[in-house]
Each structure stands twice: as C-alpha cells, then as structure tokens.
Amino acid sequence: MAGLGNLTTDPVWIKLTDYYRDNKEKLNLRALFENDSTRFDKYSLEVELPCPNGGGPALIDYSKNLIDENVLSLLFDLAKSRKVEERRNAMFGAEKINTTENRAVLHYALRSREDDAPIVLDGKNVIVDVQRVLKEIESFTGDVINGKWVGYTGKKITDVVNIGIGGSDLGPCMVCEALTQYTVGPKSHFVSNVDESHLTDVLKTVNPETTLFIIASKTFTTQETIANAQSARKWFLTQAKDESAISKHFVALSTNVEKVKEFGIAKYFEFWDYVGGRYSLWSAIGLSIALQVGFENFRQLLDGARYVDRHFLETPLQANVPVILALLGVWYNSVIGWESHAILPYDQFLSKLPSYLQQADMESNGKSTTLTNERINSYNTGPVIWGAAGTNGQHAFYQLLHQGTHTVPADFIGFVQKSEDIAGISHHSILLANLIAQPEALMVGRTKPSESIPEQLRPHKYFEGNRPTNMILSKKLTPFILGALIAIYEHKIFVQGAIWNINSFDQWGVELGKELAKAIEPELAGKSKGNHDSSTLGIINFILKHGNN
Numbered sequence: 001m002a003g004l005g006n007l008t009t010d011p012v013w014i015k016l017t018d019y020y021r022d023n024k025e026k027l028n029l030r031a032l033f034e035n036d037s038t039r040f041d042k043y044s045l046e047v048e049l050p051c052p053n054g055g056g057p058a059l060i061d062y063s064k065n066l067i068d069e070n071v072l073s074l075l076f077d078l079a080k081s082r083k084v085e086e087r088r089n090a091m092f093g094a095e096k097i098n099t100t101e102n103r104a105v106l107h108y109a110l111r112s113r114e115d116d117a118p119i120v121l122d123g124k125n126v127i128v129d130v131q132r133v134l135k136e137i138e139s140f141t142g143d144v145i146n147g148k149w150v151g152y153t154g155k156k157i158t159d160v161v162n163i164g165i166g167g168s169d170l171g172p173c174m175v176c177e178a179l180t181q182y183t184v185g186p187k188s189h190f191v192s193n194v195d196e197s198h199l200t201d202v203l204k205t206v207n208p209e210t211t212l213f214i215i216a217s218k219t220f221t222t223q224e225t226i227a228n229a230q231s232a233r234k235w236f237l238t239q240a241k242d243e244s245a246i247s248k249h250f251v252a253l254s255t256n257v258e259k260v261k262e263f264g265i266a267k268y269f270e271f272w273d274y275v276g277g278r279y280s281l282w283s284a285i286g287l288s289i290a291l292q293v294g295f296e297n298f299r300q301l302l303d304g305a306r307y308v309d310r311h312f313l314e315t316p317l318q319a320n321v322p323v324i325l326a327l328l329g330v331w332y333n334s335v336i337g338w339e340s341h342a343i344l345p346y347d348q349f350l351s352k353l354p355s356y357l358q359q360a361d362m363e364s365n366g367k368s369t370t371l372t373n374e375r376i377n378s379y380n381t382g383p384v385i386w387g388a389a390g391t392n393g394q395h396a397f398y399q400l401l402h403q404g405t406h407t408v409p410a411d412f413i414g415f416v417q418k419s420e421d422i423a424g425i426s427h428h429s430i431l432l433a434n435l436i437a438q439p440e441a442l443m444v445g446r447t448k449p450s451e452s453i454p455e456q457l458r459p460h461k462y463f464e465g466n467r468p469t470n471m472i473l474s475k476k477l478t479p480f481i482l483g484a485l486i487a488i489y490e491h492k493i494f495v496q497g498a499i500w501n502i503n504s505f506d507q508w509g510v511e512l513g514k515e516l517a518k519a520i521e522p523e524l525a526g527k528s529k530g531n532h533d534s535s536t537l538g539i540i541n542f543i544l545k546h547g548n549n
Ligand SMILES: O=P(O)(O)OC[C@H]1O[C@H](O)[C@H](O)[C@@H](O)[C@@H]1O
Pocket: 165, 166, 167, 168, 216, 217, 218, 219, 220, 221, 222, 225, 277, 278, 363, 507, 510
C-alpha cells in the first residue's frame, strides 16, 4: 500500500525481531504448555460454520506455535502498523489494488448473493454480471445433468474434459476430487500439461459422442491450453466428421470472448479481469465443478467462502482466522527465517490441496519488489508451500519434519466425521489417531530415549520436538466447509502480502520463461538459431541430434 514504509524499519517489526533474539530459548512448546494450563483455550478458536446441509463447528488450534502473549500481541500490532485492515477494506471497496495491472481484486464478488450490497467498479455493480453468469451456469449444468443437453448423436453427456492450466485447472481439479462423494453429474477429467500424453491418456477413456470439452482459459492465449484444445478438436472431428457437432461438445470459459469466437466456440461462460487465475474457481472456471456436483452444491461451495469473507471483514484481528494464520506465517518465515510451510490434509479427497495452495500462495506472494518499487532483500516473503495427504506423507517426508535440520511449520487439516467404514474396520479412527499423534510428536519430541536402548543408538532416537503446527478441524468435507477452508487460505495470503507490502495479484515472474520458450520452439525445428549461453546451446544441440524432429 502506498505510504507504507520499509518493513524492517517499522518500530513494531524491530520490537518483534528483538524479542525473538532475546527470548528464543523461552519459546519452548513443552515448557509453554507445562506452565500454562489454559494455553489451548487461549490460542484456539471454535468458529460456527452455518450451513444446514453441511456446516458445523470448526476448530482452529494454534496453541502448538512458538508464541507467547508478547509475540502474539506484537504480531497484531504489526498487522495494525502495516495497515492490514485498510488494505482489506480497499479490496472489499473495489479499489484497484492490483496496481501493476491496474485492476481491482474482486474474487469475493463471485461468492456474493443477488441482494448483497452493491460492489461498484467503474460505476457498475459487478454483482449483476456475476449473478447473470451464475444463472447461465445453473441452467447449463441442469440441462447436461438431466440429459436435456445431448451430444451430436443424441446421447447423454457422461464425461467432461476440462482443458486448462494453472488457475484454470488446479482449483476445479482439486475441488472435483474433494467433492467426489457429491457427484451427481458426468465424470470429470482434467488435461493441463502440454505433454501430449496427458491429453491422449484421457482421450483413450472417453467417447466423443458423450464427452463435453471445456476449454478453460482466462486469457485464451495460453500456449499449452490452446495446443491441447486444438488437438482435442481434431480428435473429436476425426470421429464426428461434422463441424456442426462442435457446438454440442465444446464450451469455453474466458474473459476473452473475441479469442473464444476466433477459436470457433459459440457457447461460452464469461468472467472478468478482476478475477486472478488462481482465485478463479468461484467463477465460470468452476463450471466443471458445477457439472459434477450439481449447481446447488456449487452454490454451497460459494456460500462457504462468502461466510469466510464476512468473517475476514468483520471479525476483530484477535479472533480473525485468516489474520492469525497469516501472522504466524510471517513470524516463522520473515522473523525466524523458516522458509517453507507444509499443508497436510488428513483426507484422501483433499490430496490435491497442497498443489492448489502452492499456486495460490507461491504465485501470489513469490515477489521481491514492494508496491513502492523497492527491492526486498532483508526478509523472506512468500514461503515454499508443499505437502501431501496424510497418512502417506508420514511414510515419506515426515522423517525430515521430525528430525531434519529444517523446521517446517505445518497445517494439519482433518474432518471429524467420515461417511462410511469398510468391513467394520474403522479406517477413520486410525486416520484421526494419526492426525492427532503427529502434531503431538512434533511438539513434544523425545528428548530422553529409553534406557533400554543401546547407548550408541540413543542420539538417533532423539527427537528435539518444539516443531510448530496448526490444526484445522471441521465436521465433514462438505461443499460449504471446503469453500470456507479455501477462502481462509486466500485471505491468509492476502494478509501476508499486505504485511510484506507486495502485490499478491500479479505474476510477472512467469512471463520470461514463456517468452524464451516461444523463441526456442523454432530453433528445435531447425528453423532458426538463437543467441544462447553454452549450456542452453548444448542442451538444444543434444535435442536436435537425438530428438525425433
Ligand atoms: O487461464 P489462463 O489465461 O490460460 O492462464 C493460466 C495460467 O497461466 C499463467 O501462466 C499464470 O501464471 C497463471 O496464473 C494462470 O492461471
């Protein structure tokens, strides 16, 4: 935000870093818990998520963090001095806070309801357009699911292939998998990689007569998506042998209507440039979600996020979930210097959440220039986000979490209820027991290995503990709760961007590689020779010699 000074000269920042320097030994979780029996009550929140079809209480336990009252109060002071609330109000006031692209940031408007207070951008209430497109989505998904919209031979649509990449893939792909149990419509498939095996693999499993292709691209110029869309069209036409059949089998989702028409797609669902790609699953980009789970469930996903929008906007900082999670992240990443953050969902249906949040967070906050054009070189901005579904991760990388030289703060995410048990074995209680045990083990460690262990083995069985975690627990993985969870992370990312004074809504960093790839492509066909360093040239020459061009 213009007018914000350098973070490292902010008096609150100085107090925070000094406090850490002088008190790091005291920030020991075992001792903090031993000395304060009320710690859980102090540092956890129970939030009611009101939805008759799948809401309920959510627990956000942040007591297993290396914080005490002083740290927390300084972190809230930091949020004040970095004008987090003003910046939040600017976003919700439709100001053009994405200054490098001169755009407002209105993904929250996609979750609005018809009678919500107007969100006015350039003199126009954007809710009107949002509702219009939602109605189009509702009617189209109804027609496809009910068999009113049929393929060129009159058969019902059984499969949907979403062709998109980045924000036009990761969100809908993650949500469709997460809501598998809510499936009422066609089966969804996702093709993103320009590697042709991704598309051909999916095409092997579908029938052109019953498949709907969704070409999802905000810009409709993304090389990978356009190449995959063209190949899908060609594949379709070799079987349908009739151009007019395209209109029954190809729809587009984009902000670029002209390009959609140029491509030859008549049916499209619009969204707008105030929606960033990584924030777009709530827009027409979510069509594949609505087709799979039905419009009502899609609406509940939006409602869950809308609920969190209100929470973020109206709750005091001290009880504001995205704000608290963001401040803890700043504490670890920027003050202490722990550069990565793990996302560990204990639900197989959420296995794609870490990749989704990787884009959401790393593309948003992977920046090193402030909004006032200074280079940032004295503190970390966006962390490295990674993770996997529990319990799989436990048998892969948790070793490093427990005993490695890195400290990786982690979010454990779980659901209290599961719908079914298999053959009387309570898979879910095994899962929950692991979900509880891991953060406990990470915190308490084992500093005195048993006497029965041979002495020379004891150092290897030593667990330092004191490794911080958050626990996010809710009742069940429902559309509403999923929407709420995603929005919590969106706003967490927003708050961190505000503290670091960066623009979380552009992504210029992905441009250079794209430009160079375009220049290299003709070189691989032997059509031109570029001026490269010897390494890049050596790689090109190897491909020219051994490739099949
Ligand atoms: O939706 P599209 O315009 O095809 O863009 C797809 C993706 O590509 C870009 O490179 C950006 O890094 C992403 O933010 C975006 O989601």
